[in-house]
Amino acid sequence: MQLTDLETPALVLDRNRLDHNIARMRQHIIELGVALRPHVKTAKSMDVVQRALEGQPGTPEHRPGGITVSTLKEAEYFLSNGVTDILYAVGIAPNKLAHVAGLMGRGADMTILLDSAEAADMVAAKGETLGVQFAALIEIDSDGHRSGIKPGDPRLLDIGKRLHGRPGSSLRGVMTHAGDSYNSDSIGAIRAMAERERAAVVQCAQALREAGLPCPVVSVGSTPTATYSERLDGVTEVRAGVFMFFDLFMAGLGVCTTDDIALSVLTSVIGHQQDRNWIITDAGWMALSRDRGTANQRVDQGYGLVCDLAGRPIDDLIVAGTNQEHGIIADRNGKPIDMTMFPVGMLLRILPNHACATAAQHPQYHAIAGSPVVEAVWPRFSGW
Amino acid sequence: MQLTDLETPALVLDRNRLDHNIARMRQHIIELGVALRPHVKTAKSMDVVQRALEGQPGTPEHRPGGITVSTLKEAEYFLSNGVTDILYAVGIAPNKLAHVAGLMGRGADMTILLDSAEAADMVAAKGETLGVQFAALIEIDSDGHRSGIKPGDPRLLDIGKRLHGRPGSSLRGVMTHAGDSYNSDSIGAIRAMAERERAAVVQCAQALREAGLPCPVVSVGSTPTATYSERLDGVTEVRAGVFMFFDLFMAGLGVCTTDDIALSVLTSVIGHQQDRNWIITDAGWMALSRDRGTANQRVDQGYGLVCDLAGRPIDDLIVAGTNQEHGIIADRNGKPIDMTMFPVGMLLRILPNHACATAAQHPQYHAIAGSPVVEAVWPRFSGW
Numbered sequence: 001m002q003l004t005d006l007e008t009p010a011l012v013l014d015r016n017r018l019d020h021n022i023a024r025m026r027q028h029i030i031e032l033g034v035a036l037r038p039h040v041k042t043a044k045s046m047d048v049v050q051r052a053l054e055g056q057p058g059t060p061e062h063r064p065g066g067i068t069v070s071t072l073k074e075a076e077y078f079l080s081n082g083v084t085d086i087l088y089a090v091g092i093a094p095n096k097l098a099h100v101a102g103l104m105g106r107g108a109d110m111t112i113l114l115d116s117a118e119a120a121d122m123v124a125a126k127g128e129t130l131g132v133q134f135a136a137l138i139e140i141d142s143d144g145h146r147s148g149i150k151p152g153d154p155r156l157l158d159i160g161k162r163l164h165g166r167p168g169s170s171l172r173g174v175m176t177h178a179g180d181s182y183n184s185d186s187i188g189a190i191r192a193m194a195e196r197e198r199a200a201v202v203q204c205a206q207a208l209r210e211a212g213l214p215c216p217v218v219s220v221g222s223t224p225t226a227t228y229s230e231r232l233d234g235v236t237e238v239r240a241g242v243f244m245f246f247d248l249f250m251a252g253l254g255v256c257t258t259d260d261i262a263l264s265v266l267t268s269v270i271g272h273q274q275d276r277n278w279i280i281t282d283a284g285w286m287a288l289s290r291d292r293g294t295a296n297q298r299v300d301q302g303y304g305l306v307c308d309l310a311g312r313p314i315d316d317l318i319v320a321g322t323n324q325e326h327g328i329i330a331d332r333n334g335k336p337i338d339m340t341m342f343p344v345g346m347l348l349r350i351l352p353n354h355a356c357a358t359a360a361q362h363p364q365y366h367a368i369a370g371s372p373v374v375e376a377v378w379p380r381f382s383g384w
Numbered sequence: 385m386q387l388t389d390l391e392t393p394a395l396v397l398d399r400n401r402l403d404h405n406i407a408r409m410r411q412h413i414i415e416l417g418v419a420l421r422p423h424v425k426t427a428k429s430m431d432v433v434q435r436a437l438e439g440q441p442g443t444p445e446h447r448p449g450g451i452t453v454s455t456l457k458e459a460e461y462f463l464s465n466g467v468t469d470i471l472y473a474v475g476i477a478p479n480k481l482a483h484v485a486g487l488m489g490r491g492a493d494m495t496i497l498l499d500s501a502e503a504a505d506m507v508a509a510k511g512e513t514l515g516v517q518f519a520a521l522i523e524i525d526s527d528g529h530r531s532g533i534k535p536g537d538p539r540l541l542d543i544g545k546r547l548h549g550r551p552g553s554s555l556r557g558v559m560t561h562a563g564d565s566y567n568s569d570s571i572g573a574i575r576a577m578a579e580r581e582r583a584a585v586v587q588c589a590q591a592l593r594e595a596g597l598p599c600p601v602v603s604v605g606s607t608p609t610a611t612y613s614e615r616l617d618g619v620t621e622v623r624a625g626v627f628m629f630f631d632l633f634m635a636g637l638g639v640c641t642t643d644d645i646a647l648s649v650l651t652s653v654i655g656h657q658q659d660r661n662w663i664i665t666d667a668g669w670m671a672l673s674r675d676r677g678t679a680n681q682r683v684d685q686g687y688g689l690v691c692d693l694a695g696r697p698i699d700d701l702i703v704a705g706t707n708q709e710h711g712i713i714a715d716r717n718g719k720p721i722d723m724t725m726f727p728v729g730m731l732l733r734i735l736p737n738h739a740c741a742t743a744a745q746h747p748q749y750h751a752i753a754g755s756p757v758v759e760a761v762w763p764r765f766s767g768w
Contacts, residue, residue: 007456007479009768041708070670070709072391090709093652093666094729095391115655119728139655146710147655147664179707268477271499271523271531280531282477286454287768290674290741323563324425324740325454325474326530344503345478356708357674361744363767382766383747384393384671 003309003372004347008268009287011362012349013048013378014311015369017262018244022052025226025243032232037087039221039241041070042356045365046081047378052244053083068221068239071384072099079108087111087219089175089239091139091147092119097126104132111172111217115139115148117155120162120169127168135172136163137217138208142200143180143193151203160213173217174208176201177239181224187254194225202234224255245355248305252297263359264311264349265304266366267327272339278320279329279342283350285322289357303327304350309372311349319350385758387693387750388731392652393671395746396733397432397762398695399753401646402628406436409610409627416616421471423605423625425454426740429749430465431762436628437467452605452623455768456483463492471495471603473559473623475523475531476503481510488516495556495601499523499532501539504546504553511552519556520547521601522592526584527564527577535587544597557601558592560585561623565608571638578609586618608639629739632689636681647743648695648733649688650750651711656723662704663713663726667734669706673741687711688734693756695733703734 003012029036038052053065066085069075075086084107088100092112104110114120114136127134138159141148149156163171178197184190197220205215220232221239232238245263246256267283285303294301306317306329317337320330327350331337342348352358359365365378387396413420422436437449450469453459459470468491472484476496488494498504498520511518522543525532533540547555562581568574581604589599604616605623616622629647630640651667669687678685690701690713701721704714711734715721726732736742743749749762 004479007483007768008477090666091654091664093392093654095388095652099391116728119655122728141657144660146707146712147657268479270475270477271503273525273531276528280475282474285675285741286744286766290676291669292674292676323530328530344500344506357669360670361766382670382745384391 001374003266003366003368003374006266006366006374008266008347009283010266011359011365012264012266013365013367014262015367015375017260018048019051021244021246021260021262025240029226029238032229034232034235035237037066037068037219037237037239039068039070039089039239040074040078042241042245042359043380044074044077044359044382045378045380046078047376048244048365049078068241072096072103073381073384075103075108075110077381079103079106085109087137089113089177091115092123094122094126097123097134098130100134101130101132110135112136113139113175115159117158117162120159124162124166124169128166129168133168133170135170137173137175137219138171138204140174140176140201140204142176142197143178145180148176151200156204156207157211157213160208160211164213171208171213171215173215173219174201174204175217175219178220178222178225181222182253184224184253187228190224190228191230194229197225198229198232198235205234223250224253227255242355245359247355248301248351248353249293249297252294252299258305258313258351261351263355264307264351265358267348267350269342269344269346269348271344272342274339277330277334277337279337279339281327281329281348282325283319283327284325286324287361288319288322288327288350288352289354289361291354291357293353301353304352307349307351309347309349387650387752387756387758390650390750390758392650392731393667394650395743395749396648396650397749397751398646399751399759401644402432403435405628405630405644405646409624413610413622416613418616418619419621421450421452421603421621421623423452423454423473423623424458424462426625426629426743427764428458428461428743428766429762429764430462431760432628432749433462452625456480456487457765457768459487459492459494461765463487463490469493471521473497473561475499476507478506478510481507481518482514484518485514485516494519496520497523497559498543501543501546504543508546508550508553512550513552517552517554519554521557521559521603522555522588524558524560524585524588526560526581527562529564532560535584540588540591541595544592544595548597555592555597555599557599557603558585558588559601559603562604562606562609565606566633566637568608568637571612574608574612575614578613581609582613582616582619589618607634608637611639626739629743631739632685632735632737633677633681636678636683642689642697642735645735647739648691648735649742651732651734653726653728653730653732655728656726658723661714661718661721663721663723665711665713665732666709667703667711668709670708671745672703672706672711672734672736673738673745675738675741677737685737688736691733691735693731693733
């Protein structure tokens with residue numbers, strides 16, 4: 001099967017780029033002496049994730065083979081594929097605890113996350129009711145971008161004490177996610193953010209230990225900080241996921257180049273509006289996602305960068321607009337497009353703004369490696 | 385089962401509102417004397433669409449029971465559910481024609497769409513090769529927003545002649561979609577757009593007939609213009625889909641009120657950032673979609689309007705920010721939120737900006753009707 005045999009739109013995965021991206025991150029994290037716990041929220045595919053799990057270094061304490069999930073559906077799927085060490089890295093809601101207990105009953109070593117005394121008490125009580133001991137990390141806020149307890153906040157020890165050694169709960173450690181690194185304006189700023197992320201969580205781990213509480217896991221992670229971190233003293237694991245694929249947002253941030261982007265959406269030209277200087281395609285926001293993450297970067301890539309069938313960017317063509325199943329391609333500088341070069345039926349590939357959002361729209365990856373031959377079709381899933 | 389028994393996030397569909405929205409549109413289109421051909425791109429569920437197909441009026445020429453689809457996956461699914469009259473309302477790409485022929489071979493009366501001579505020739509040639517006669521509409525551009533031939537453009541007759549009466553193709557008529565109605569700033573502007581939409585397609589139908597070409601189908605449609613059209617002389621069918629559910633974008637446009645919105649996303653409070661005045665939930669952009677369609681309307685609803693479990697909006701709370709599986713709720717005016725009113729585990733419902741984009745993220749609807757009891761779980765699908 002070739003790309004030219006597919007119905008469009010379809011998701012294409014360049015396996016060479018995927019493998020290169022994984023190898024580079026693995027090498028970097030190995031050099032820093034900690035374990036990589038891949039975040040599977042983008043991939044949602046064992047075919048992809050097993051490549052990120054291969055050759056993981058680590059001691060038992062680093063729990064090699066572990067993954068990070070953003071939904072319990074991911075936990076279900078990867079457990080059914082033999083991955084047992086699973087960190088569910090979204091603050092736990094009560095209505096999910098029975099499900100977590102069920103996963104534990106089927107062999108998963110689940111770690112959950114929370115950042116309040118009320119959640120800690122709720123987890124401890126529910127664990128006791130269900131007859132399981134939930135292992136929890138306390139979320140640390142290293143950058144003010146979302147959830148977590150700030151370093152130095154006395155609530156940290158209170159939460160730790162509420163979790164530790166109860167029949168229904170145990171304290172497994174701390175974690176933080178420097179999501180604000182996505183807003184960095186330079187590589188230097190990302191490096192500083194990585195150090196801030198490390199320092200925040202190590203400080204909290206020390207505070208817990210000084211209070212006599214256990215803290216075996218000290219977890220950090222975001223693709224930008226993982227890429228540019230220079231030291232990880234005191235950290236036990238790094239979580240990152242989008243690095244496997246990369247995207248235009250990461251390229252705009254300086255974390256990769258467009259040549260590293262492993263995902264693209266195959267689309268067909270379905271028409272033209274000569275007077276508007278538009279090429280119309282069948283990849284709309286349903287196929288590309290509504291993500292406009294590059295809108296506030298130095299280079300606005302619209303809904304994606306237009307490439308030929310071989311994956312090479314074409315001049316200054318971007319997807320300037322979308323409807324549900326229509327894309328509108330235009331020249332970013334308004335230069336007239338020679339429409340005869342883009343006949344109806346021509347295949348193009350669109351590099352996405354945000355790999356997580358674009359992949360989520362598709363039921364499968366079409367894996368290629370340096371040619372238009374589709375080597376494999378790897379199923380993926382969405383939802384909860 | 386009750387809403388309180390669900391794992392969050394989950395998609396909730398208020399069946400009373402759905403039925404009310406469908407009845408209102410049906411009544412309006414009946415009064416205008418034409419057939420409604422529901423667009424199923426939002427619903428993607430037979431449980432929903434059969435309610436929109438019930439009691440369709442029409443003559444054989446109006447082909448009651450017909451639907452509009454945006455993907456061939458929708459065509460496959462609805463054909464397997466007994467719907468045979470299917471308009472695929474996205475300009476056809478060559479790589480889909482064998483699939484269309486396959487659907488025809490299994491009993492579907494397929495209508496395809498195109499807007500160029502090259503596409504017409506390609507369809508006629510492929511039809512002959514495959515031994516089927518593809519029935520096509522010519523897309524008319526009534527508002528400059530996307531695809532189609534403008535009224536008065538001589539290419540219309542050229543395309544019609546290329547399609548008509550060939551072994552591989554036939555001309556079935558014309559259609560237009562006034563997508564620019566989404567940018568209207570008043571009900572008066574929507575009414576004017578509806579008349580422009582009608583006039584454009586009727587003018588083109590007349591031009592084809594005067595040239596001796598057939599034009600049995602004269603199709604218009606968009607939820608705003610369908611809602612406010614005052615006459616449909618010369619039109620044979622109206623296509624609309626989002627009217628079944630409505631959303632904050634349509635409410636902002638004046639096409640419905642927030643009380644008409646039938647879809648919402650059930651979510652749990654998972655934490656708070658008191659100093660930021662934020663409530664953190666487990667409905668991020670994966671559950672709500674990345675759609676920010678209200679950003680340029682008079683009232684920016686963020687990523688959605690926050691309601692209690694009964695579906696009543698709570699003060700001025702909106703989802704001000706999202707990550708993949710996290711929502712950040714804030715007060716739109718910055719008024720301090722009493723966090724004790726929103727404990728961890730509390731269930732909220734978020735009204736979406738864009739029903740099509742939000743529903744697309746979910747594998748099923750949880751249907752309720754005036755109480756928290758889940759009456760039914762209706763599966764839906766995504767992808768191609």
